Amino acid sequence: MGDPTDPPSDDRACKARQRAARERKTRLESALEELEKIRARKSGEELKQKARVSQTDPQARIMKQSNGGYGPSYNVQISTDKANGIIVNVQATQEASDCNQLLPALERIRETAGRLPQQMVADGGYTNRENIIQTDKEGVEFIGSMPDLSKTSVAQFERRGVDPSFYSGAFEYNFKEDIYTCPAGKTLSYEGKTNRVGLTEHRYRASGNDCSICPMKEKCRPNLSQKGRLIIRIENHPAVDSFILKMDTPRARDIYRQRGPIAEFPNAWIKEKLKLRQFRLRGLWKVHMECVWACLTYNIQQWIHLKWRTLKLLPAVG
Ligand code: SF4
Known part of the structure:
Protein backbone atom coordinates (compact mmCIF):
# COMPACT_ATOMS: atom_id res chain seq x y z
CA MET A 1 0.00 0.00 0.00
CA GLY A 2 1.38 3.43 -0.95
CA ASP A 3 2.22 6.09 1.59
CA PRO A 4 -0.66 8.67 1.55
CA THR A 5 1.93 11.43 1.75
CA ASP A 6 3.55 10.21 -1.50
CA PRO A 7 2.89 12.44 -4.51
CA PRO A 8 0.04 10.97 -6.63
CA SER A 9 1.15 8.50 -9.25
CA ASP A 10 0.51 9.39 -12.87
CA ASP A 11 -2.31 6.84 -12.91
CA ARG A 12 -4.09 8.31 -9.85
CA ALA A 13 -3.63 11.88 -11.06
CA CYS A 14 -5.01 10.90 -14.44
CA LYS A 15 -8.11 9.27 -12.84
CA ALA A 16 -8.66 12.34 -10.65
CA ARG A 17 -8.50 14.59 -13.72
CA GLN A 18 -10.98 12.36 -15.56
CA ARG A 19 -13.36 12.40 -12.58
CA ALA A 20 -13.14 16.19 -12.31
CA ALA A 21 -13.83 16.49 -16.05
CA ARG A 22 -16.87 14.18 -15.75
CA GLU A 23 -18.25 16.18 -12.81
CA ARG A 24 -17.71 19.42 -14.66
CA LYS A 25 -19.52 18.04 -17.73
CA THR A 26 -22.49 16.95 -15.56
CA ARG A 27 -22.63 20.39 -13.92
CA LEU A 28 -22.55 22.17 -17.27
CA GLU A 29 -25.30 19.93 -18.68
CA SER A 30 -27.39 20.60 -15.61
CA ALA A 31 -26.70 24.36 -15.95
CA LEU A 32 -27.88 24.31 -19.59
CA GLU A 33 -31.05 22.44 -18.59
CA GLU A 34 -31.83 24.97 -15.84
CA LEU A 35 -31.05 27.87 -18.18
CA GLU A 36 -33.68 26.60 -20.62
CA LYS A 37 -36.22 26.39 -17.75
CA ILE A 38 -35.46 29.99 -16.73
CA ARG A 39 -35.71 31.20 -20.35
CA ALA A 40 -39.03 29.41 -20.83
CA ARG A 41 -40.51 31.53 -18.03
CA LYS A 42 -39.30 34.85 -19.46
CA SER A 43 -41.44 36.68 -21.97
CA GLY A 44 -39.28 39.01 -24.14
CA GLU A 45 -36.38 37.82 -26.32
CA GLU A 46 -34.06 40.32 -24.63
CA LEU A 47 -34.93 38.95 -21.18
CA LYS A 48 -34.42 35.39 -22.42
CA GLN A 49 -30.93 36.31 -23.63
CA LYS A 50 -30.09 38.05 -20.35
CA ALA A 51 -31.06 34.97 -18.28
CA ARG A 52 -28.14 33.63 -16.22
CA VAL A 53 -27.55 30.45 -14.25
CA SER A 54 -24.92 29.51 -11.69
CA GLN A 55 -22.49 26.83 -12.90
CA THR A 56 -21.61 25.79 -9.36
CA ASP A 57 -25.27 25.33 -8.34
CA PRO A 58 -27.45 25.33 -11.45
CA GLN A 59 -30.69 24.85 -9.47
CA ALA A 60 -30.12 28.07 -7.51
CA ARG A 61 -31.68 31.24 -8.92
CA ILE A 62 -30.18 34.71 -9.12
CA MET A 63 -31.91 36.71 -6.37
CA LYS A 64 -31.43 40.04 -4.65
CA GLN A 65 -29.26 39.80 -1.52
CA SER A 66 -29.59 41.70 1.75
CA ASN A 67 -26.51 43.76 0.80
CA GLY A 68 -28.26 45.01 -2.35
CA GLY A 69 -26.27 42.79 -4.73
CA PRO A 147 -48.82 48.50 -0.47
CA ASP A 148 -50.06 52.08 -0.57
CA LEU A 149 -51.28 52.35 -4.19
CA SER A 150 -51.72 56.11 -3.92
CA LYS A 151 -47.91 56.40 -3.71
CA THR A 152 -47.57 54.37 -6.93
CA SER A 153 -50.01 56.58 -8.80
CA VAL A 154 -48.31 59.73 -7.51
CA ALA A 155 -45.02 58.37 -8.85
CA GLN A 156 -46.68 57.70 -12.23
CA PHE A 157 -48.08 61.24 -12.39
CA GLU A 158 -44.66 62.65 -11.49
CA ARG A 159 -43.05 60.63 -14.28
CA ARG A 160 -45.58 62.00 -16.78
CA GLY A 161 -45.02 65.56 -15.56
CA VAL A 162 -48.62 66.09 -14.35
CA ASP A 163 -49.01 68.99 -11.95
CA PRO A 164 -50.12 67.83 -8.44
CA SER A 165 -53.27 69.97 -8.71
CA PHE A 166 -54.37 67.71 -11.61
CA TYR A 167 -53.88 64.31 -9.98
CA SER A 168 -56.94 62.00 -9.90
CA GLY A 169 -58.22 63.50 -6.63
CA ALA A 170 -58.88 66.82 -8.42
CA PHE A 171 -61.47 65.12 -10.65
CA GLU A 172 -64.96 64.83 -9.22
CA TYR A 173 -66.80 61.54 -9.64
CA ASN A 174 -70.56 61.53 -10.16
CA PHE A 175 -71.70 58.11 -9.02
CA LYS A 176 -75.25 58.50 -10.38
CA GLU A 177 -74.22 59.40 -13.92
CA ASP A 178 -70.96 57.45 -13.80
CA ILE A 179 -68.86 60.31 -15.17
CA TYR A 180 -65.99 62.50 -13.91
CA THR A 181 -65.77 66.28 -14.09
CA CYS A 182 -62.31 67.80 -14.51
CA PRO A 183 -61.03 71.04 -12.84
CA ALA A 184 -62.00 72.93 -16.04
CA GLY A 185 -65.59 71.70 -15.70
CA LYS A 186 -65.42 69.29 -18.66
CA THR A 187 -66.88 65.79 -18.61
CA LEU A 188 -64.86 62.57 -18.72
CA SER A 189 -67.17 59.85 -20.07
CA TYR A 190 -67.01 56.14 -19.44
CA GLU A 191 -64.73 54.45 -21.98
CA GLY A 192 -64.51 50.84 -20.85
CA LYS A 193 -63.08 48.49 -18.25
CA THR A 194 -60.30 45.95 -17.78
CA ASN A 195 -60.64 43.05 -15.38
CA ARG A 196 -57.54 42.11 -13.43
CA VAL A 197 -56.99 39.74 -10.52
CA GLY A 198 -59.05 41.13 -7.65
CA LEU A 199 -59.99 44.40 -9.30
CA THR A 200 -61.68 46.07 -12.24
CA GLU A 201 -60.21 49.20 -13.80
CA HIS A 202 -62.89 51.54 -15.15
CA ARG A 203 -61.59 54.10 -17.67
CA TYR A 204 -63.05 57.60 -18.14
CA ARG A 205 -61.78 59.96 -20.84
CA ALA A 206 -62.17 63.63 -21.61
CA SER A 207 -62.83 64.71 -25.19
CA GLY A 208 -59.65 65.28 -27.21
CA ASN A 209 -61.12 68.55 -28.54
CA ASP A 210 -61.80 69.88 -25.02
CA CYS A 211 -58.30 69.08 -23.85
CA SER A 212 -56.53 70.43 -26.95
CA ILE A 213 -57.95 73.94 -26.43
CA CYS A 214 -57.84 73.84 -22.63
CA PRO A 215 -55.64 76.58 -21.05
CA MET A 216 -54.62 74.08 -18.33
CA LYS A 217 -53.51 71.29 -20.67
CA GLU A 218 -49.79 71.79 -19.97
CA LYS A 219 -50.37 70.98 -16.32
CA CYS A 220 -53.03 68.32 -16.82
CA ARG A 221 -51.76 66.21 -19.74
CA PRO A 222 -48.29 67.52 -20.67
CA ASN A 223 -47.07 64.44 -22.55
CA LEU A 224 -50.29 63.13 -24.02
CA SER A 225 -51.20 62.83 -27.69
CA GLN A 226 -54.47 63.86 -29.35
CA LYS A 227 -56.51 61.82 -26.91
CA GLY A 228 -58.23 63.49 -23.96
CA ARG A 229 -57.16 63.07 -20.33
CA LEU A 230 -57.72 59.61 -18.84
CA ILE A 231 -58.85 58.80 -15.29
CA ILE A 232 -58.95 55.24 -13.93
CA ARG A 233 -61.38 54.28 -11.18
CA ILE A 234 -60.50 51.06 -9.38
CA GLU A 235 -63.25 48.76 -8.16
CA ASN A 236 -61.83 46.18 -5.77
CA HIS A 237 -63.13 42.66 -5.22
CA PRO A 238 -65.36 42.79 -2.07
CA ALA A 239 -62.84 40.65 -0.14
CA VAL A 240 -60.12 43.20 -0.93
CA ASP A 241 -62.30 46.09 0.24
CA SER A 242 -63.05 44.21 3.48
CA PHE A 243 -59.34 43.52 3.93
CA ILE A 244 -58.44 47.20 3.50
CA LEU A 245 -61.11 48.23 6.03
CA LYS A 246 -60.00 45.53 8.47
S1 SF4 B 1 -56.77 69.25 -20.11
FE1 SF4 B 1 -58.76 68.26 -20.45
S2 SF4 B 1 -59.15 67.13 -18.60
FE2 SF4 B 1 -57.50 68.54 -18.17
S3 SF4 B 1 -58.47 70.28 -17.22
FE3 SF4 B 1 -58.32 70.69 -19.41
S4 SF4 B 1 -60.17 69.96 -20.32
FE4 SF4 B 1 -60.07 69.11 -18.29
Whole structure:
Protein backbone atom coordinates (compact mmCIF):
# COMPACT_ATOMS: atom_id res chain seq x y z
CA MET A 1 0.00 0.00 0.00
CA GLY A 2 1.38 3.43 -0.95
CA ASP A 3 2.22 6.09 1.59
CA PRO A 4 -0.66 8.67 1.55
CA THR A 5 1.93 11.43 1.75
CA ASP A 6 3.55 10.21 -1.50
CA PRO A 7 2.89 12.44 -4.51
CA PRO A 8 0.04 10.97 -6.63
CA SER A 9 1.15 8.50 -9.25
CA ASP A 10 0.51 9.39 -12.87
CA ASP A 11 -2.31 6.84 -12.91
CA ARG A 12 -4.09 8.31 -9.85
CA ALA A 13 -3.63 11.88 -11.06
CA CYS A 14 -5.01 10.90 -14.44
CA LYS A 15 -8.11 9.27 -12.84
CA ALA A 16 -8.66 12.34 -10.65
CA ARG A 17 -8.50 14.59 -13.72
CA GLN A 18 -10.98 12.36 -15.56
CA ARG A 19 -13.36 12.40 -12.58
CA ALA A 20 -13.14 16.19 -12.31
CA ALA A 21 -13.83 16.49 -16.05
CA ARG A 22 -16.87 14.18 -15.75
CA GLU A 23 -18.25 16.18 -12.81
CA ARG A 24 -17.71 19.42 -14.66
CA LYS A 25 -19.52 18.04 -17.73
CA THR A 26 -22.49 16.95 -15.56
CA ARG A 27 -22.63 20.39 -13.92
CA LEU A 28 -22.55 22.17 -17.27
CA GLU A 29 -25.30 19.93 -18.68
CA SER A 30 -27.39 20.60 -15.61
CA ALA A 31 -26.70 24.36 -15.95
CA LEU A 32 -27.88 24.31 -19.59
CA GLU A 33 -31.05 22.44 -18.59
CA GLU A 34 -31.83 24.97 -15.84
CA LEU A 35 -31.05 27.87 -18.18
CA GLU A 36 -33.68 26.60 -20.62
CA LYS A 37 -36.22 26.39 -17.75
CA ILE A 38 -35.46 29.99 -16.73
CA ARG A 39 -35.71 31.20 -20.35
CA ALA A 40 -39.03 29.41 -20.83
CA ARG A 41 -40.51 31.53 -18.03
CA LYS A 42 -39.30 34.85 -19.46
CA SER A 43 -41.44 36.68 -21.97
CA GLY A 44 -39.28 39.01 -24.14
CA GLU A 45 -36.38 37.82 -26.32
CA GLU A 46 -34.06 40.32 -24.63
CA LEU A 47 -34.93 38.95 -21.18
CA LYS A 48 -34.42 35.39 -22.42
CA GLN A 49 -30.93 36.31 -23.63
CA LYS A 50 -30.09 38.05 -20.35
CA ALA A 51 -31.06 34.97 -18.28
CA ARG A 52 -28.14 33.63 -16.22
CA VAL A 53 -27.55 30.45 -14.25
CA SER A 54 -24.92 29.51 -11.69
CA GLN A 55 -22.49 26.83 -12.90
CA THR A 56 -21.61 25.79 -9.36
CA ASP A 57 -25.27 25.33 -8.34
CA PRO A 58 -27.45 25.33 -11.45
CA GLN A 59 -30.69 24.85 -9.47
CA ALA A 60 -30.12 28.07 -7.51
CA ARG A 61 -31.68 31.24 -8.92
CA ILE A 62 -30.18 34.71 -9.12
CA MET A 63 -31.91 36.71 -6.37
CA LYS A 64 -31.43 40.04 -4.65
CA GLN A 65 -29.26 39.80 -1.52
CA SER A 66 -29.59 41.70 1.75
CA ASN A 67 -26.51 43.76 0.80
CA GLY A 68 -28.26 45.01 -2.35
CA GLY A 69 -26.27 42.79 -4.73
CA TYR A 70 -27.44 39.72 -6.66
CA GLY A 71 -26.29 36.13 -6.32
CA PRO A 72 -27.34 32.48 -6.69
CA SER A 73 -29.84 31.76 -3.89
CA TYR A 74 -32.86 29.82 -2.72
CA ASN A 75 -35.90 31.42 -1.14
CA VAL A 76 -36.74 29.57 2.08
CA GLN A 77 -40.31 29.82 3.33
CA ILE A 78 -40.85 29.22 7.06
CA SER A 79 -44.29 29.25 8.75
CA THR A 80 -44.35 29.57 12.53
CA ASP A 81 -47.17 28.83 14.95
CA LYS A 82 -47.81 31.84 17.18
CA ALA A 83 -48.98 29.94 20.27
CA ASN A 84 -45.75 27.99 20.86
CA GLY A 85 -43.25 29.48 18.43
CA ILE A 86 -42.92 26.12 16.65
CA ILE A 87 -42.08 25.96 12.95
CA VAL A 88 -44.98 24.20 11.27
CA ASN A 89 -43.74 24.32 7.72
CA VAL A 90 -40.55 24.91 5.77
CA GLN A 91 -39.86 24.82 2.07
CA ALA A 92 -36.86 25.86 -0.01
CA THR A 93 -37.99 27.31 -3.34
CA GLN A 94 -36.47 28.70 -6.52
CA GLU A 95 -38.94 31.61 -6.59
CA ALA A 96 -37.44 35.02 -5.90
CA SER A 97 -40.83 36.55 -5.11
CA ASP A 98 -42.67 35.79 -1.86
CA CYS A 99 -46.08 36.66 -3.31
CA ASN A 100 -46.64 33.27 -4.90
CA GLN A 101 -45.57 31.39 -1.78
CA LEU A 102 -48.42 32.12 0.63
CA LEU A 103 -51.05 29.78 -0.87
CA PRO A 104 -48.63 26.83 -1.35
CA ALA A 105 -47.52 27.29 2.28
CA LEU A 106 -51.17 27.12 3.42
CA GLU A 107 -51.67 23.97 1.36
CA ARG A 108 -48.60 22.32 2.93
CA ILE A 109 -49.87 23.23 6.40
CA ARG A 110 -53.24 21.68 5.54
CA GLU A 111 -51.46 18.49 4.40
CA THR A 112 -49.34 18.14 7.53
CA ALA A 113 -51.75 19.47 10.19
CA GLY A 114 -54.94 18.13 8.64
CA ARG A 115 -56.57 21.56 8.69
CA LEU A 116 -55.91 25.16 7.80
CA PRO A 117 -54.95 27.76 10.40
CA GLN A 118 -57.67 30.20 11.47
CA GLN A 119 -55.41 33.13 10.78
CA MET A 120 -52.32 33.80 8.66
CA VAL A 121 -50.11 36.83 9.22
CA ALA A 122 -47.60 37.81 6.55
CA ASP A 123 -45.73 40.94 5.52
CA GLY A 124 -46.24 43.17 2.50
CA GLY A 125 -44.26 40.83 0.24
CA TYR A 126 -47.11 38.31 0.51
CA THR A 127 -49.99 40.79 0.42
CA ASN A 128 -51.61 40.93 -2.96
CA ARG A 129 -55.21 40.76 -4.15
CA GLU A 130 -55.04 37.13 -5.18
CA ASN A 131 -53.80 36.01 -1.76
CA ILE A 132 -56.47 38.12 -0.03
CA ILE A 133 -59.26 36.61 -2.13
CA GLN A 134 -58.05 33.00 -1.93
CA THR A 135 -57.49 33.06 1.85
CA ASP A 136 -60.94 34.60 2.22
CA LYS A 137 -62.43 31.74 0.15
CA GLU A 138 -60.64 29.21 2.35
CA GLY A 139 -62.00 30.83 5.51
CA VAL A 140 -58.52 31.84 6.73
CA GLU A 141 -58.29 35.34 8.14
CA PHE A 142 -55.40 37.02 6.38
CA ILE A 143 -53.55 39.84 8.13
CA GLY A 144 -51.02 41.60 5.93
CA SER A 145 -49.79 44.91 4.67
CA MET A 146 -51.22 46.19 1.41
CA PRO A 147 -48.82 48.50 -0.47
CA ASP A 148 -50.06 52.08 -0.57
CA LEU A 149 -51.28 52.35 -4.19
CA SER A 150 -51.72 56.11 -3.92
CA LYS A 151 -47.91 56.40 -3.71
CA THR A 152 -47.57 54.37 -6.93
CA SER A 153 -50.01 56.58 -8.80
CA VAL A 154 -48.31 59.73 -7.51
CA ALA A 155 -45.02 58.37 -8.85
CA GLN A 156 -46.68 57.70 -12.23
CA PHE A 157 -48.08 61.24 -12.39
CA GLU A 158 -44.66 62.65 -11.49
CA ARG A 159 -43.05 60.63 -14.28
CA ARG A 160 -45.58 62.00 -16.78
CA GLY A 161 -45.02 65.56 -15.56
CA VAL A 162 -48.62 66.09 -14.35
CA ASP A 163 -49.01 68.99 -11.95
CA PRO A 164 -50.12 67.83 -8.44
CA SER A 165 -53.27 69.97 -8.71
CA PHE A 166 -54.37 67.71 -11.61
CA TYR A 167 -53.88 64.31 -9.98
CA SER A 168 -56.94 62.00 -9.90
CA GLY A 169 -58.22 63.50 -6.63
CA ALA A 170 -58.88 66.82 -8.42
CA PHE A 171 -61.47 65.12 -10.65
CA GLU A 172 -64.96 64.83 -9.22
CA TYR A 173 -66.80 61.54 -9.64
CA ASN A 174 -70.56 61.53 -10.16
CA PHE A 175 -71.70 58.11 -9.02
CA LYS A 176 -75.25 58.50 -10.38
CA GLU A 177 -74.22 59.40 -13.92
CA ASP A 178 -70.96 57.45 -13.80
CA ILE A 179 -68.86 60.31 -15.17
CA TYR A 180 -65.99 62.50 -13.91
CA THR A 181 -65.77 66.28 -14.09
CA CYS A 182 -62.31 67.80 -14.51
CA PRO A 183 -61.03 71.04 -12.84
CA ALA A 184 -62.00 72.93 -16.04
CA GLY A 185 -65.59 71.70 -15.70
CA LYS A 186 -65.42 69.29 -18.66
CA THR A 187 -66.88 65.79 -18.61
CA LEU A 188 -64.86 62.57 -18.72
CA SER A 189 -67.17 59.85 -20.07
CA TYR A 190 -67.01 56.14 -19.44
CA GLU A 191 -64.73 54.45 -21.98
CA GLY A 192 -64.51 50.84 -20.85
CA LYS A 193 -63.08 48.49 -18.25
CA THR A 194 -60.30 45.95 -17.78
CA ASN A 195 -60.64 43.05 -15.38
CA ARG A 196 -57.54 42.11 -13.43
CA VAL A 197 -56.99 39.74 -10.52
CA GLY A 198 -59.05 41.13 -7.65
CA LEU A 199 -59.99 44.40 -9.30
CA THR A 200 -61.68 46.07 -12.24
CA GLU A 201 -60.21 49.20 -13.80
CA HIS A 202 -62.89 51.54 -15.15
CA ARG A 203 -61.59 54.10 -17.67
CA TYR A 204 -63.05 57.60 -18.14
CA ARG A 205 -61.78 59.96 -20.84
CA ALA A 206 -62.17 63.63 -21.61
CA SER A 207 -62.83 64.71 -25.19
CA GLY A 208 -59.65 65.28 -27.21
CA ASN A 209 -61.12 68.55 -28.54
CA ASP A 210 -61.80 69.88 -25.02
CA CYS A 211 -58.30 69.08 -23.85
CA SER A 212 -56.53 70.43 -26.95
CA ILE A 213 -57.95 73.94 -26.43
CA CYS A 214 -57.84 73.84 -22.63
CA PRO A 215 -55.64 76.58 -21.05
CA MET A 216 -54.62 74.08 -18.33
CA LYS A 217 -53.51 71.29 -20.67
CA GLU A 218 -49.79 71.79 -19.97
CA LYS A 219 -50.37 70.98 -16.32
CA CYS A 220 -53.03 68.32 -16.82
CA ARG A 221 -51.76 66.21 -19.74
CA PRO A 222 -48.29 67.52 -20.67
CA ASN A 223 -47.07 64.44 -22.55
CA LEU A 224 -50.29 63.13 -24.02
CA SER A 225 -51.20 62.83 -27.69
CA GLN A 226 -54.47 63.86 -29.35
CA LYS A 227 -56.51 61.82 -26.91
CA GLY A 228 -58.23 63.49 -23.96
CA ARG A 229 -57.16 63.07 -20.33
CA LEU A 230 -57.72 59.61 -18.84
CA ILE A 231 -58.85 58.80 -15.29
CA ILE A 232 -58.95 55.24 -13.93
CA ARG A 233 -61.38 54.28 -11.18
CA ILE A 234 -60.50 51.06 -9.38
CA GLU A 235 -63.25 48.76 -8.16
CA ASN A 236 -61.83 46.18 -5.77
CA HIS A 237 -63.13 42.66 -5.22
CA PRO A 238 -65.36 42.79 -2.07
CA ALA A 239 -62.84 40.65 -0.14
CA VAL A 240 -60.12 43.20 -0.93
CA ASP A 241 -62.30 46.09 0.24
CA SER A 242 -63.05 44.21 3.48
CA PHE A 243 -59.34 43.52 3.93
CA ILE A 244 -58.44 47.20 3.50
CA LEU A 245 -61.11 48.23 6.03
CA LYS A 246 -60.00 45.53 8.47
CA MET A 247 -56.33 46.52 8.27
CA ASP A 248 -57.35 50.01 9.33
CA THR A 249 -58.64 48.75 12.70
CA PRO A 250 -56.51 48.75 15.91
CA ARG A 251 -57.12 44.98 16.32
CA ALA A 252 -55.66 44.07 12.93
CA ARG A 253 -52.78 46.53 13.29
CA ASP A 254 -51.95 45.08 16.70
CA ILE A 255 -51.92 41.50 15.32
CA TYR A 256 -49.73 42.63 12.43
CA ARG A 257 -47.25 44.23 14.83
CA GLN A 258 -46.71 40.82 16.47
CA ARG A 259 -45.62 39.30 13.13
CA GLY A 260 -42.02 40.53 13.34
CA PRO A 261 -40.90 38.79 16.55
CA ILE A 262 -42.83 35.56 15.80
CA ALA A 263 -41.66 35.17 12.21
CA GLU A 264 -38.15 36.54 12.57
CA PHE A 265 -37.11 34.73 15.75
CA PRO A 266 -36.70 31.25 14.19
CA ASN A 267 -34.77 32.78 11.28
CA ALA A 268 -32.48 34.69 13.60
CA TRP A 269 -31.99 31.65 15.88
CA ILE A 270 -31.07 29.36 12.98
CA LYS A 271 -28.63 31.90 11.58
CA GLU A 272 -27.09 32.72 14.94
CA LYS A 273 -27.02 29.36 16.76
CA LEU A 274 -26.60 27.00 13.80
CA LYS A 275 -24.53 29.48 11.79
CA LEU A 276 -26.67 28.69 8.78
CA ARG A 277 -25.99 31.83 6.80
CA GLN A 278 -24.97 29.98 3.68
CA PHE A 279 -26.05 26.53 2.54
CA ARG A 280 -23.41 23.84 2.78
CA LEU A 281 -25.10 21.72 0.09
CA ARG A 282 -26.11 22.33 -3.51
CA GLY A 283 -29.30 21.56 -5.38
CA LEU A 284 -32.89 22.35 -4.41
CA TRP A 285 -33.68 19.07 -2.67
CA LYS A 286 -30.46 18.97 -0.63
CA VAL A 287 -30.87 22.63 0.36
CA HIS A 288 -34.47 21.89 1.36
CA MET A 289 -33.28 18.98 3.54
CA GLU A 290 -30.66 21.22 5.12
CA CYS A 291 -33.47 23.63 6.02
CA VAL A 292 -35.63 20.79 7.38
CA TRP A 293 -32.83 19.66 9.71
CA ALA A 294 -32.19 23.21 10.88
CA CYS A 295 -35.90 23.75 11.60
CA LEU A 296 -36.14 20.40 13.35
CA THR A 297 -33.21 21.39 15.59
CA TYR A 298 -34.92 24.70 16.32
CA ASN A 299 -38.20 22.93 17.12
CA ILE A 300 -36.49 20.48 19.51
CA GLN A 301 -34.89 23.31 21.49
CA GLN A 302 -38.21 25.13 21.49
CA TRP A 303 -39.96 21.99 22.73
CA ILE A 304 -37.39 21.59 25.56
CA HIS A 305 -37.92 25.24 26.43
CA LEU A 306 -41.72 24.77 26.54
CA LYS A 307 -41.41 21.56 28.58
CA TRP A 308 -39.07 23.26 31.04
CA ARG A 309 -41.49 26.13 31.42
CA THR A 310 -44.37 23.69 32.09
CA LEU A 311 -42.29 21.83 34.72
CA LYS A 312 -41.45 25.07 36.48
CA LEU A 313 -45.16 25.86 36.71
CA LEU A 314 -45.95 22.48 38.43
CA PRO A 315 -46.18 22.55 42.27
CA ALA A 316 -43.18 21.05 44.09
CA VAL A 317 -43.74 17.55 45.64
CA GLY A 318 -42.43 16.45 49.07
S1 SF4 B 1 -56.77 69.25 -20.11
FE1 SF4 B 1 -58.76 68.26 -20.45
S2 SF4 B 1 -59.15 67.13 -18.60
FE2 SF4 B 1 -57.50 68.54 -18.17
S3 SF4 B 1 -58.47 70.28 -17.22
FE3 SF4 B 1 -58.32 70.69 -19.41
S4 SF4 B 1 -60.17 69.96 -20.32
FE4 SF4 B 1 -60.07 69.11 -18.29
